[in-house]
Amino acid sequence: MAKPGKPKSKRTPVRLRHRIEKASAAKQRKQRKLAKNNPQWRSRLKKDPGIPNLFPYKDRILYEIEEKNRLKEEDFRRRREEAKTTKAAQSAGQAVPTEDDINKEDALSDLIDDEGMDEDELDDASNPMSALLASARARAAEYEGASGEDEDDEMDEDVSEGDVDVTATSSFPTSGPQPLETSRRAFDKVFKSVLSTSDILLYVLDARDPNGTRSREIERSITAADAGSKRLILILNKIDLVPSPVLKVWLTYLRRYFPTLPLRANNPASNAKTFDHKALTVKATSETLLRALKSYAASKQLKRSTTVGIVGYPNVGKSSVINALTSRLGSSRSSSTACPVGAEAGITTAIREVKLDNKLKLLDSPGIVFPSASTPGPSDETIPNFSKKQLNEANLTLLSALPPSAITDPVPAITLLLHRLSRSQATLNPLLEQYDIPASTLVPSGADGDVTTDFLIQVARKRGRLGKGGVPNLHSAAMGVLMDWRDGRIRGWVDAPEETEGGESGGGREIVKEWAEEFKLEGLWGDDGGDQEEGVDVMKE
Template identity: 60%
Template sequence: MVKSFSKSKRTPVRLRHKIEKASSAKQRKARKLAKQNPEWRSRLKKDPGIPNLFPFKDKILAEIEEKKRNKADEAQRLRDAAKVKKSGGANVAATEDEEMDVEEEEEEDSDEDMDENDTDVNSSNPMAALLASAQARAADYEKDGPSGDMGNDDDEDDDVDGGVDITANISADNRNPDSSRKAFDKIFKQVLEAADVILYVLDARDPEGTRSREVERQVMAAQSGEKRLILVLNKIDLVPADVLNGWLKHLRRYFPTTPLRASTPASNAQTFDHKQYTIKNTSETLLRSLKSYAASKQLKRSISVGVIGYPNVGKSSVINALTSRLNKGTQSFACPVGSEAGVTTALREVKVDSRLKILDSPGIVFPAAVNDEDRNNKQKKKAEHEARLILLNALPPSQITDPQPAVTMLLQRLSQSSTLYEKLLQHYGIAALGPFGQGDITTDFLVQVARKRGRLGKGGVPNLMAAAMTVATDWRDGRIQGWVEPPVLRITDDAEMGDNASAEVGPTSDQKIIVKEWAEEFKLDGLWESTSGQ
């Protein structure tokens, strides 16, 4: 029997519902405030680590430390090996001498054993002794081996093996001129010393931007002018026919120049159809020219062809296109390729046949002369330099700090042509641009790109950095049409050049003679005449 004056300890249902309703309202308010907060916060939860109550925690931590220690030891070993290889000191020579002495002692012991065996055989069977002597001489010949590659020049059916790295990985920050200079001294000079022919790969959208006069001067001066230089205009499917022909006509006044379409474009790329300049025709023409030059030299060794150029101009794709001609048109993977810059990190040697081998080099930004005014405006020049490298596709995404100046430079370049400017706006579905918001056309452009492509942060705030990276990626892959118009040089005769020698009217007469002679050596004279309009 319940007493009338006692109270129940149970919580009323209406009070519990009130608490749940207040909690839900508080959570809704917190979510609403989080959406309005423009500050970016990662959704990834922090790793809690290994719980202290886990029975094998000490063992797991010891294994992790052991892996770190092994990795550090391996890195130190590689650094020491690179130092020893670079220094080439007496220790290495002494070690090699000791190894040679040991090998000689082993060979003497084996010869003594052979002599004893020969003596035993001679006493029993003279024919067996003669056979053993012939086998010993054959082994000695194979061990020494003939010097040089005396293979057949016409052996084109040999399978092309994958490239072999002949140096350690080389990394450089192309934004820093000092780092570019070190990479230039380390990579380009190695290629120049080892190669007989230099293929200088240029981007057809901006050939002068990817061209260095210093490189051309050093190639011309190397070994008293014995080196040969050929300009390769790559990515020709990204420019129209009149622009391509104008650049070919301009560059052929300085060096032999050949067009090349090394690979298929990226998806949704805006390309132009050049009927004669296909991947098969251009690569076969270049390979045939190199093989004819190698055959004309009649050397006992193979001809080395070094491929140089800015990052992401298609050097490795050029080598793959050349080697695919030997694999009966099948795709070649002699050199790794990628859409981003910095895929090739070491000098790589690809053997084409017994007469020809190609050296693939990492892309480097060739240093330019810096005057006093540039040193005074160092910060401004650094931003402009990075923006120019982004438009040249010479920087990997990991080295891009701020892509917005590059977008500004791209808008300024495309605004000079109303057709290209309209195509840019149509590509992103933008009606028009104006000085809205902060009064900057670039900001308005990136805001609209962010909204069209979904590059938004919390609260719907446009992420301008992500939008700028999207524009830079589309420009790199050719989804945005744009190019630099070829210069028009005034053509004068020899009498006028004598009267006004200081005027810049193009290459000198000596260089014209060199271009003609080199074109005849590679049998490039007269190629593509019907399509280039020359």
């Protein structure tokens, strides 16, 4: 009992507050535990929502962003190369040219151009600028020599991936997909390097248009190299995108010139419209090719390994051929890591060496648009208002030899595609079913009707490729059609030309028969005789 007159304490119990704090701490611990076990954990950083489709000038903004990233990457690589060169020169005890030396040399060059001075006057000992010019030239020569030595060191670096030895043996073209002009300039470097070091050349062709991805000049160069000691095999890739009758005719036609093997290098893309050739599977065709290469290597009994070079147009499946061969070695890792592949052209940017075993070595080369190739498309193909240059670029686009970033105007390629597919109902009907459009779309409306524009408008409306105000985006619709064509969602092919008597230079039945015996192709779909009927039977759908 409180004493009278003493004030009552104002302190209150804190049991309730402690209970609330303990419950809150327990709840937070439980939430943290659940968050760790939650597979849908997300970062606190907000994801960039990107640019809305209805935003005006979206394509231009995306192009500027891509160009800025490309320039930044090139600057980073340049700085890294300069750092490597400087380090190599310092370790070798050589003088490294500084920026002041380079600026002085540029200033001297400007002085010569502006003042009209002759270089002999600057080289004169009485001229006080001659010593400066000589010093700058000496520094520049030392810089170039150190850079060349550094590049040679990089070419000798070996990388071991999985169970297959992989080596990057060269670095041209430098990086990224190459434009047409650059690709043709790099022809002598890449092709001649592969040709000089290879015993067997695998020329990979697209089964949908073999002649479009074939160069007769390349075949003549291979057969004439080293007094005819090189061997050439034509590889008809992507055979699952053409029907059996078309494949049979192409194999018969190509085997009149060189040994030809059908190949399915990898599985098709999602939703691709493929044909089932039964025995011509990825496993069966790749084993056939590997067995033929090993037979040739064993018959030659060389003290070194037999080198097999793989050449062809961009995106015909050269790297996929190597991956298919390495997958037959019983290694699950080698098939996915030997060579990087992708749907776009320009994935392979350097000559890449893959060692299968002690007797066989593969060389993967970047895709090249070979000069002096066959006429784009069928020989009788002409399109009104199309120049030869436009027809060539449109044909390269349909061959997927150009990456999407290098396609400035896809509409001519769509015109060429419609022109080819409209020749037969077997290819026209699947196209109309793919986009659910009526056949009347491909009929010109009026005197000035444009079939391509009408087709792209229908595709843009069906696929939601609309711009501001609901206006159809023809460029986006055309790119979507090209992507469907590249991935095999649109059925289409070029028929083989009619057979004529005789053969062209660089090939013939004698070569086919002689080389087929060396590779032991009898019964392996490579002969052109009586056993060919057996190969025909297995290709029925």
